[in-house]
Amino acid sequence: MVFITRYLDLFFTFVSLYNSSFKIIFIMLNMCTLYLILTKYKETYDKDGDKFRIEFLIFLCVTLAMAFNAEFTILELLWTFSIYLEAVAIIPQIYMAYKSGTFDKDVSFYVLMLYSYRSLYIVNWIYRYEVETFYDPIVIVSGFVQVCVYLIYLSLYWCKSEENGSKDTVKKEALYPLHI
Structure with a gap:
């Protein structure tokens, strides 16, 4: 949803061939990733555990896109929606990892x-603000929210892995004090 709504301008605006x-x-x-998730790797999805x-x-x-946007047009609203959604898109995966207790080093490396x-x-x-005096408050605020979401996950993983004595996998029991 994030990138399809963001790149709909493909049909209306030509910037460059690149x-x-x-x-x-x-x-x-x-789309290939989504296809693989829904076909080849569908048995790895825990439908019963996914309660988010x-x-x-x-x-x-x-x-948020309806309330805070640069221009109230369909393409701008879809683009703004994609920016907001990208900032929080990993929350369901983080929630699922937390609930299942599968905070392993590979997932943490990915989030890092x-x-x-x-x-x-x-x-x-x-840099762009300093050189071009350009800034987009929607992108900046969403980016900072996204960084905070990643930092929350990484902090949870690293703090709990230290308590658990291992950085390879955090056991679910080590997460109980932070029950969501």
Whole structure:
């Protein structure tokens, strides 16, 4: 949902062949990932354990997009929705990992890479503001929210793995004091 709603401008605005090509490639790769999740890896999904109500996040992002946007047009609303949704998109996965007690080093490394990626965007925003005097408050606030979500997960993992005595996997029992 994040990238399909973000890149709908493909059909209405041409920036460059490079830009259009990579948007199409990115959407196709995301669709391939979704296909694999729904087919090849569907047995790894714990439907009974997945109790997170994602519709609340989607509703929140739609509401924010309607209330806080740069321009009240369909494409702008969809783009703004995608920015808000990207900031919170990992929350269901973090919730599922927390509830199942599967905080392992691979998941934490993945979240650390996402954190690093978004942190580099923050550096880019500072640079663009200094050089071009450009800033987008929607993107900046959403980016900081996203970084905070990643930091919460990483802090939970590292604190609890220290208590557990292992950084490979955090046992569910070590998480009980932080029951959600």
